Amino acid sequence: MKIRNGFVSNSSSSSYLVPLNSFDTVFDLAEKIIDIRDEDWKDTGESPDLNTMKNLQRAKKNGISQDTPVQFSTWNYATWIKKTDKGFLVETCNNHYEISQMMDECGAKYGEDYHDLWLEEYKLGSSSNFFGERFYFLEIEKFGHKKYIKESGGETSEWCSKIGGKGYKCNNSILVLDDGTEICTKCEGLGELE
Numbered sequence: 251m252k253i254r255n256g257f258v259s260n261s262s263s264s265s266y267l268v269p270l271n272s273f274d275t276v277f278d279l280a281e282k283i284i285d286i287r288d289e290d291w292k293d294t295g296e297s298p299d300l301n302t303m304k305n306l307q308r309a310k311k312n313g314i315s316q317d318t319p320v321q322f323s324t325w326n327y328a329t330w331i332k333k334t335d336k337g338f339l340v341e342t343c344n345n346h347y348e349i350s351q352m353m354d355e356c357g358a359k360y361g362e363d364y365h366d367l368w369l370e371e372y373k374l375g376s377s378s379n380f381f382g383e384r385f386y387f388l389e390i391e392k393f394g395h396k397k398y399i400k401e402s403g404g405e406t407s408e409w410c411s412k413i414g415g416k417g418y419k420c421n422n423s424i425l426v427l428d429d430g431t432e433i434c435t436k437c438e439g440l441g442e443l444e
């Protein structure tokens with residue numbers, strides 16, 4: 251990753267609440283973020299061929315509702331976008347500087363996570379929680395949700411614990427597809443997802 255002006259070296263996730271009048275649909279907002287991601291990856295020469303944009307266009311052509319919640323790969327953490335009545339809720343990675351710039355420009359509220367955005371109805375464990383809902387995973391063109399397990403303090407996402415070639419634990423979250431298949435898309439070679 252090229253070090254940019256404003257590049258956040260402490261890689262973590264960021265959440266935004268994007269005003270509803272900034273974009274027509276979830277897909278429009280996703281397109282903008284994927285554009286930024288692809289430009290970033292072109293700059294670094296490390297661009298993985300994830301077909302994200304192509305798959306988004308195909309979803310449109312196939313008549314999938316353009317406000318369907320979507321998830322796709324970004325540099326370190328995946329990006330999740332869901333429309334709520336308060337705005338488009340975006341969980342993303344803070345390593346793409348232009349994403350935060352774009353969020354500033356459209357007056358999005360920032361929070362370290364969605365708890366900071368006063369979206370209590372989306373908290374973990376509620377029936378309408380952000381991640382419990384079905385998302386369309388753009389790289390694999392399948393619907394599913396993030397896997398959660400119960401722990402004493404509540405629910406937490408279940409992380410992949412495979413050891414990769416460099417001896418590190420994977421630590422991506424597990425995705426549960428509609429047919430019940432559980433996958434870590436990073437270990438399956440489909441890109442680095444949160």
Ligand SMILES: [Zn+2]
Pocket residue numbers: 410411412420421422434435436437438
């Ligand atoms: Zn993994």
